[in-house]
Amino acid sequence: MKRNVVLVVLFAAVVVVAGCARMARAAFQTPTVELKDVVVKGIGLNGGSLDVILDVYNPNDYRIDASRVTYTVLADSMKVATGEVTKLVTLNNRKMTTITLPVTFTMRELTKAAGVLLQNGSINYTVRGEFTLATPFGNLTRPYQGNGRYDSLRR
Numbered sequence: 001m002k003r004n005v006v007l008v009v010l011f012a013a014v015v016v017v018a019g020c021a022r023m024a025r026a027a028f029q030t031p032t033v034e035l036k037d038v039v040v041k042g043i044g045l046n047g048g049s050l051d052v053i054l055d056v057y058n059p060n061d062y063r064i065d066a067s068r069v070t071y072t073v074l075a076d077s078m079k080v081a082t083g084e085v086t087k088l089v090t091l092n093n094r095k096m097t098t099i100t101l102p103v104t105f106t107m108r109e110l111t112k113a114a115g116v117l118l119q120n121g122s123i124n125y126t127v128r129g130e131f132t133l134a135t136p137f138g139n140l141t142r143p144y145q146g147n148g149r150y151d152s153l154r155r
Helices: 002-027 107-120
Strands: 032-043 047-058 064-075 078-085 089-091 095-106 122-135 138-151
Touching: 032 122, 032 138, 047 064, 047 089, 047 107, 047 122, 064 095, 064 107, 078 095, 078 107, 089 095, 095 107, 107 122
Parallel strands: none
Antiparallel strands: 032 047, 047 095, 064 078, 064 089, 064 122, 122 138
């Protein structure tokens, strides 16, 4: 009899904890990510570098730490670079945070896109990836994507 009571209490505790975790995850609001800018830092014979600048808004009432950010940079639908940043980024509650992703690429990756840029003077780009967020309710991974146009004549 005592064993049955212990099992019932243990089962009830598991149900309560699981229910609280489910409610907490439901209350979590995914941060919004907007592509703010892509800044070409340099282009040479072997490749180049650029900074992808993201604005991230945390709509939650608590701070969130992003422990990992992955990215893929597409120029006119051609993959130019992929990678990840594992530097911890803190997203303060109800605030916008600017994150800079340093991206390097080889000339081979950029050759076709450079042709479009040279021909038109501008090129459409897309940056997409995922954030791994450490929340009070565990790690969550959320996607982001931003689009823009790089105009070499306006830089």
